[in-house]
Amino acid sequence: MNDANDNLADSKPGRFVDEIVLEDLARDTFGRPLLTRFPPEPNGYLHIGHAKSICLNFGVAALHPDGRCNLRFDDTNPAAEDEEFVEAIQEDVRWLGFQWNGEVKFASDYFEQLYEWAEKLIREGKAYVDSQSLEQIRENRGNFYKPGIPSPDRDRSVEENLDLFRRMRAGEFEEGQYVLRAKIDMQSKDLKLRDPVMYRIRKVPHHRTGDEWCIYPMYDWAHGQSDAIEGITHSICTLEFQNHRGLYEWFLEALGIEKPPKQIEFARLNLTYTVLSKRKLQQLVEGGHVSGWDDPRMPTLAGMRRRGVPPAAIRNFCDRIGVSRKDGVVDVGLLEHEIREELNRTAPRRMAVLRPLRVVIENFPEGEALEVEVQNNPERPEEGTRKLLFTREVFIERDDFMEVPMKKWFRLSPGAEVRLRGACIIRCNEVVKDASGEIVELRCTWDEQSKGGAPADGRKIKGTLHWVSAAHAVDAEVRLYDRLFHSENPAGEENFLEHLNPESLEVIEGAKLEPSLGELAVGEVVQFERLGYFARDRESTADGRPVFNRTITLKDSWAKIAKSGA
RNA sequence: UCCGGGAUCGUCUAAUGGUAGGACGGCGGACUUUGGAUCCGCUAAUGAAGGUUCGAGCCCUUCUCCCGGAACCA
Numbered sequence A: 001m002n003d004a005n006d007n008l009a010d011s012k013p014g015r016f017v018d019e020i021v022l023e024d025l026a027r028d029t030f031g032r033p034l035l036t037r038f039p040p041e042p043n044g045y046l047h048i049g050h051a052k053s054i055c056l057n058f059g060v061a062a063l064h065p066d067g068r069c070n071l072r073f074d075d076t077n078p079a080a081e082d083e084e085f086v087e088a089i090q091e092d093v094r095w096l097g098f099q100w101n102g103e104v105k106f107a108s109d110y111f112e113q114l115y116e117w118a119e120k121l122i123r124e125g126k127a128y129v130d131s132q133s134l135e136q137i138r139e140n141r142g143n144f145y146k147p148g149i150p151s152p153d154r155d156r157s158v159e160e161n162l163d164l165f166r167r168m169r170a171g172e173f174e175e176g177q178y179v180l181r182a183k184i185d186m187q188s189k190d191l192k193l194r195d196p197v198m199y200r201i202r203k204v205p206h207h208r209t210g211d212e213w214c215i216y217p218m219y220d221w222a223h224g225q226s227d228a229i230e231g232i233t234h235s236i237c238t239l240e241f242q243n244h245r246g247l248y249e250w251f252l253e254a255l256g257i258e259k260p261p262k263q264i265e266f267a268r269l270n271l272t273y274t275v276l277s278k279r280k281l282q283q284l285v286e287g288g289h290v291s292g293w294d295d296p297r298m299p300t301l302a303g304m305r306r307r308g309v310p311p312a313a314i315r316n317f318c319d320r321i322g323v324s325r326k327d328g329v330v331d332v333g334l335l336e337h338e339i340r341e342e343l344n345r346t347a348p349r350r351m352a353v354l355r356p357l358r359v360v361i362e363n364f365p366e367g368e369a370l371e372v373e374v375q376n377n378p379e380r381p382e383e384g385t386r387k388l389l390f391t392r393e394v395f396i397e398r399d400d401f402m403e404v405p406m407k408k409w410f411r412l413s414p415g416a417e418v419r420l421r422g423a424c425i426i427r428c429n430e431v432v433k434d435a436s437g438e439i440v441e442l443r444c445t446w447d448e449q450s451k452g453g454a455p456a457d458g459r460k461i462k463g464t465l466h467w468v469s470a471a472h473a474v475d476a477e478v479r480l481y482d483r484l485f486h487s488e489n490p491a492g493e494e495n496f497l498e499h500l501n502p503e504s505l506e507v508i509e510g511a512k513l514e515p516s517l518g519e520l521a522v523g524e525v526v527q528f529e530r531l532g533y534f535a536r537d538r539e540s541t542a543d544g545r546p547v548f549n550r551t552i553t554l555k556d557s558w559a560k561i562a563k564s565g566a
Numbered sequence B: 001u002c003c004g005g006g007a008u009c010g011u012c013u014a015a016u017g018g019u020a021g022g023a024c025g026g027c028g029g030a031c032u033u034u035g036g037a038u039c040c041g042c043u044a045a046u047g048a049a050g051g052u053u054c055g056a057g058c059c060c061u062u063c064u065c066c067c068g069g070a071a072c073c074a
Helices: A004-009 A016-026 A048-062 A083-096 A107-123 A134-140 A158-170 A219-230 A239-254 A278-286 A301-307 A311-321 A332-346 A448-453 A515-519 A557-565
Strands: A035-038 A068-073 A127-130 A179-182 A197-201 A215-217 A234-238 A262-266 A356-361 A369-375 A385-391 A393-397 A417-420 A424-433 A439-447 A474-481 A505-513 A525-528 A532-536 A547-553
Touching: A016 A048, A016 A234, A016 A262, A035 A048, A035 A219, A035 A234, A048 A068, A048 A083, A048 A234, A048 A301, A048 A311, A068 A083, A068 A107, A068 A219, A083 A301, A083 A311, A107 A127, A107 A158, A107 A179, A107 A215, A107 A219, A127 A158, A158 A197, A179 A239, A197 A219, A215 A219, A219 A234, A219 A239, A234 A239, A239 A262, A301 A311, A301 A547, A311 A332, A332 A525, A332 A532, A332 A547, A356 A505, A369 A448, A385 A393, A417 A448, A424 A448, A439 A448, A474 A515, A505 A515
Parallel strands: A035 A068, A234 A262, A356 A439, A474 A547
Antiparallel strands: A127 A179, A179 A197, A197 A215, A356 A393, A369 A385, A417 A424, A424 A439, A474 A505, A525 A532, A532 A547
16 A cells, blocks of 8 residues: 555445535535435335435435435326335335435425416416327327427417316316427427427326326426425436436426526446346236245345345445446346345354254263353354253254265265364264165264364364254244346346246245244344354244245355365 | 447446556465355456547547437336
8 A cells, every 4th residue: 555545545436426416516506405316106116226226315415414315206197106105115215224304205295386387388388288199299209310290289379278278187188188298399309309298187096186186297397396396406317317308407497497406317226137127026026926025036125125135235235336327237246245244244143954964962861951152143252152052962954964975075974073063073973864765864973072162182173063952943944045037137038037047935844943043033134054144034834933034145165166076 | 310328357336647446256375163254365457440648548530339219107
């Protein structure tokens, strides 16, 4: 290090948005405090892609003392939206660790103001009621290479427009009969400026305004104006809205809004082995490919929460990937890394055997128990220790025994010695099989001088296994989750559903847990030593067994050795 | 053929005219009562061609490739 700044500039990726904000604040572009907003449409559950936007919007605001971020529901399409999502979204934002400015906002709160502004534009000759059909409007809009053709209604009088628009609101017309359009420029190279639709008639009750309205504003008409009403300074959205910026600015200008909000676009998140489009996620749910929006395999915040992913891991991930205008695909391994990193710091260690193999310690007295003390988290000694009972019969992982060991195999095999974590050293003397040749039990002896796991003579014991006392074990169901897709880019496949990973869920019925896990609270995450991180699920099986979801495995360097050796 | 964006290690991202750096991954090693963690090392990039400059990833020109745009969705 030849420069202390090297450490400061360090590893945190930049956010170009921060620089824009800094500049605007320096020259007081807006004459009001920094205000961003997170504007979900309440028509689905939030996912990891939304988390990027949330972290950005709230994060930018948090960088400045007067900075705030609103939560505003963009609820302008009653046909798609539902109260169910309004609740869920708020819960997800809070869970992620953010607090919005004041009350929750709704675009529907501004319907009246929007309506008045629309009349104002009509009076100024900047909007008109069009009676063309949807098809005609589309046809007359032209295309990338062909200019549009003005609607026959384009020069309707202000009086007639006002009358028609008021009657639209009053419900005198059928859906599709009329729309209100902004009168801009049918020749514009920016197709969004070819007289965009502002209002359509929809005789559908709205989740908040009920039957009060039968005309609803389009996104472009509602969004920028909602920003203006709230005093938003920086309206941060994803790249696909770049094409809307001209229109966003046109409306604000036409209304004479002073110091209008500034729209800034960034690249939305894409993740390998993951789909993030609302429609595809919905297909997964409705097609029964997952158990619901909060299935632990879903990239939804609800799913990740249930899986055991800590919110801090998601926040750190969002910091890590940075924010730019370049669309790319983030390796899901980076998310997994952040999850492991966070959980390694915070998750208490426990022992659990997924696929039990009975081990009988022949020289250990029947009916007796040896009390051993193990650390709750070697990473954080301050979290103390707990007591475990070691007995004559214990379970170890079937995967930890190999009758004919491979090279570099440090675990148990006939004649070999291993340590049972925190307890003692055992040697395998005999393999007991059933009639079909399957191994049913191991007969072992223990080294009485190795209580706690340390050999009295200091000999090296390379393998350490986790174990559970057979007499004290709690039975559990454990759900092992893996990536939902085996295609790196499922969204890019002809039919993404054909690329579902058939092994994304494996249910283990007969897992054996150390006793303390029987009482773990729902949602708590622990490390099953040597296996991975597991969260207690809200579902329990009929017989009252606890259910655990695997959040993520530990890194498994043995898997690599075994693979290369094979 | 139009308009708007974007191109830096395999991936994400810094460097804002002055030594192309970090993270993830991969590879190798040390250590280890989790084959975990930790630590160390290595690997690997400026889309192309010209130009300006003492000096270009950065500025200019041309080209190439990628993404978005022709909803009464957001």
